[in-house]
Amino acid sequence: MDKLRITGGRALEGELTVSGAKNAALPIMCASLLSSQPLKLSNVPRLMDVSTMAKLLAQMGVDVSRSEHSLTLTAKDIKDPTASYELVKTMRASVLVLGPLLARCGRAKVSLPGGCAIGQRPVDQHVKGLQAMGATIAIEHGYMHAAAERLRGARVVMDLVTVTGTENLMMAAALAEGTTVIENAAREPEVLDLARCLGAMGAKIHGAGSDVIRIEGVSSLSGASHKVMPDRIETGTYLAAVAAAGGKVRLAGAEPRSLDATLEKLREAGSKISVLDSSIEIEMHERPRAVSVRTAPFPGFATDMQAQFMALATVAEGTALITETIFENRFMHALELQRLGADISIEGNTAVVRGVQRLQGASVMATDLRASAGLVIAALVAEGETVVERIYHLDRGYEAIEKKLGVLGARIERVR
């Protein structure tokens, strides 16, 4: 299993280009199931999760052709509308095939995702929405067996804000008969990017990016070309790394508007941030100040940035309260950060982080994707050597992280 060996203590300097967004690419890849014509995607990040999704789609009969950061998906015939446990258990986003398969084939068999390191993560809202659109969904032997002659438009009020739930319903509704209204929809920029791609395929979607999305179903969708939006969490992760380690870095190819909450908190921590159209420059030459964050659906502070800000807080001046409201078990990194000398106590869904002068390198274990990113940030500021184990989590969501940090001057290497 690969590890990362990081020797901390060096400021980060230079320029990086942000990759395409994992959490936009994955649902957009599933949108290919809605049309028999090619969906041509660019700015697709080279990540394990993208490969897993490509494998899942290929198993169903989708023709996948990939080169560098482009991907063409052609779902001419869907041979088998099944998502097996083997793939779904490794990547929960696989559940995003449910809506499109049901809309296109009238049936789908998708494994229930099972347990997850960060929380329960049920899919009841996906199921509830599809049922409102006329689907029957039975759970047998760990699989959701869904069927519908043709989905009908419906008004769906989500009990809570769910990103992939909103995306699944939006894709299903694109081919349903009549109009669907999703209320309490997720407003995440990735939902909007999916809506843009579906729009290019001929779907009629209004209000994406707000909490009420209206979809007028059409009888078929065409192929399209779409450029995946920049990854706001990757962007935020590198910004938090500079805020913690110090230095001056320009991130090109970013989408600053998708990062307002993160940028505000980084400024509060003392970093100087300048934003141009599609680039963000951060400069930090002092010890960060403690900043408290509370995760919330977009446009609130992203849960996917929580671990990175906890890492930042470990070396900040003062005490930060980090409150997680989206997932009930997303503090696994706290214990690992403590191994590096961080002073953290957990009270319910709040971590109280008292900043220390310095962290010390040690071996730590990554437990999920963003937790791993938090550990990498802590390792960059820790004295001496830190070894981050189980970095397959990082490879799921950060393209060439050791190369990108290496370009900025970090002492980091992958040990195979």
Ligand code: EPU
């Ligand atoms: N929830 C339910 N029922 C549902 C769906 C969700 O109770 O049917 C709950 C979840 O358990 C959670 C909350 O609703 O407590 C929000 O979960 P959401 O459904 O929004 O999460 P998701 O769609 O499964 C996506 C991202 C996650 C990100 C969350 C929150 C993708 C592929 N994944 O997950 O990304 O943390 O939204 O923003 O878009 C990551 O990239 O590391 C990652 C975990």
